Amino acid sequence: MHVKQKLRGRYRMCGCCTDGSLVCFTSAMLEGVGVTTSRPANFQPDGSSMYSPGSLFQLLRDGRPRTRAELAAETGLARSTVTQRVDALLASNLIGPADKAASTGGRPPTRFAFNPNARYVLAADIGATHARLALTDLAAEVLAQSADDLLVAAGPEVVLDWVDRVGHELIREAGRDPDDLLGVGIGLPGPVEHSTGRPVSPPIMPGWDGFDVQGFLQDRFGAVSLVDNDVNIMALGEHHVVWSDAPHMMFVKVATGIGSGLISDGRLHRGAQGAAGDMGHLQLPHGTDVVCRCGNTGCLEAVASGAAIAAKLAARGTAASSSFDVVGLARGGNIEALQLLRQAGRDIGEVLAAAVSLFNPSVIVIGGSLSQAGEHLIAGVREIVYRRSLPLATQDLRIVQSSTGDRAGIIGAAVMVIDHALAPVQVDLLMSAAPAAMS
C-alpha cells in the first residue's frame, strides 16, 4: 500500500515505489520504525507492537485521564515500559498532563490524557450543489468552517481547487502550522473506490470518473488524504457523535437519491470495492415498472427518493421539483406530501427489513434531507421493518432520525482521517520519524 504521507516535514525516497517526494506507508513501515519483514511475535495484525507507544495511545483516545500506574495495571506492562511510552507520547504532544490524581500520601501522581489539539484535520463534504469544508481537532470537533454553493458537475479541478484555496485560508486564519495537518478527508456524492481514492462512474459528477482525488489533495496539502462516498462519511459522523456504543449501525440517507452506510463491529463496512450499502438500486419486493436512472425498473430510489416524491406531487399538480420542496410541503401540512412520505417510508422499510435479517443492526439512523420532513417517513419505515423482520432481530432494534443533520458528513470525513492516522502503526511511525521535531 503506497499511501504517501509527510512525516513531520521530513521527506524520504520510498524504497519500494520510487516515489521521490513523500515517504510511502510501506516503506516507512519496513524501515522507519525498524519493522522487519518477518514480524516478531508481539506484533498485532495491523503491524504495530502491543508494547509500542501507538498501542498504548489507543487506550487514552477515549479522553479519560490515567496515571502511569493505571496504564500499567490496564495493560499488564512493566511500569518502566509504560514510563518510556508515556514519555514518547508526551514528546509528540499527542498526550499531555491532565489533573493530578488523588494520592494516599506524598506527591499526587500525574494523570495523562489525549490532547486533541496536538494536530488538526481538514474535512470536506461535497454535495451535488453545495460544498462544506472544516478544520477539526483530533476529536473531530469543528474549529472553523466554510461553505459555498458549488456544483460538483463543474468538475474535479474546480471543486478541488476550492478545497485547496479555502483549506489553506482556514489553516492560516486559525493560526495553525501547516506541518501539523494530520490529513485531509473528503466525501463525494457518488461511488468511490476507497483504496485508490478515485470516483468510479459517478452518475452526477461529469469529469470525475477515475480522477485521482487522493493524489491531488496529497500533493496540494502534503499530508495523507482519504476519499469516500458521502453516505459512508455520514455514517461515520453519526456513529462517532451519537452511537459510539452501538457497534452495529446502519445509516440510511434519503435525499435526492437513497444510499446507506454500514457500521459493523464499530468499523465502516465498505465491501470488496467500496460499493457496500448501495441500497437505492435494490428492487422493491412488490415490484413496480418505474424506470430508474440506472436503467433498471423498480429500484427503491426510483420510487421513494425525494426526486421521486417531487415528481409524483408535480404529476398531481402540486409545485415540487426537489426533495427540499417535498420537505417544505410536508412541514406546511400538505396532506399529499405527508401521505407520499409515509409510503416512501414503507417502501424503504421493505428493503430495510431484508437488510435487518442479513446484517442485524441494533440501530438504523434515517438521515438526509427528507428525514427533516418530520416523523412520517420514519413512521413508515418502522411500520414495515418491525412487521417483516424476525423478533430476535428487532427486539432491541431502534429506528431513529439523524441527530447530526448536515454536520454528519464533515464530522465523518474528519473521523475517517483520524481513525486512519491515529491507528497504532501510524502513531508509531510519527514517533520514530522525527522525534527531535516533535518536542
Ligand SMILES: [Zn+2]
Ligand atoms: Zn436503479
